Amino acid sequence: MRPQDLVACAARPRHPGGGNGRVDLEAGRAILEFIFLGILLLLPLTYLVLTAARLQAASFSASLAGREAGRAFVTAPSDDEGYARARAAALLAFSDFSFDDGAGVAVACDGSPCLRPDASVTSTATIEVQLPLVPDFLAVHLPASVTISSTHVASVDRFVAR
Template sequence: MIRPQDVLARAAGRAAGRAAGWSDVEAGRAILEFIFLGLLLLLPLTYLVLTAARLQAASFSASLAGREAGRAFVTARSDDDGYARARAAAQLAFTDFSFEDAAAVSVACDGSPCLRPDGTVTSTATIEVRLPLVPDFIASHVPASVTISSVHVASVDRFVAR
């Protein structure tokens, strides 16, 4: 229920505000300022989160691909089979994180043949991560990608007969 005293108090408050130099012209302007400043601060923060998430995904993918390529290689029956298995295992890890196009894996051995007892196999996974939302005309002038790599060393079992 609205009381007459409340109506009179509001009217008196408005009159006092006008006397102090306030006007109804500024009514509602605070919400516009809040939205403008909110967007101004939120857009760079959103970009930062997107970029950090993409780099973290690349880091996980490179680590997983290098480890799985090394494991797949040392459990193969022959060197040729090992290279094929390492590429397949790394490709699965790259695909899990959507890095099929800009990723590669390389396998190196410490001697010949690679799968000799107590041999070591080094697998290196490399991913070229394009930064999100960078247009091509800017990418030609500034670095628009980051390279993430991971190295994993796997040892061949001493007691496995091949």
């Protein structure tokens, strides 16, 4: 190569699309499309995971609260203390999963008195789960909560003297 050709080659303008002078209008757009579509698809998926996790936590909490309320009731020495123990056990289970509001427990017996031998005690835990990230103006027109409940039947021991 002659020295004049080297100078001419270095002075020639370079084009981003290649050496033929055509500019590629699609250069750099794939990353923008990927980011835009990624965010567009990731937001609903994130909301779905958050909602499913909150509902699953409510399911675990209701199951635990109903079971522990029934166990606490049947081990109490009297009916009045049994109701107090059942409420305390259920509130502890609800607070373990951060469901302090909208949660409750109901205890029912199959006869009177509740703590007679071989009696059945039914405890029902109910939680109203507020769906995450639902604004107040939408909550007025759409259901913004789901109710989860669990029922547990405990039996009073046959051989315990009260």
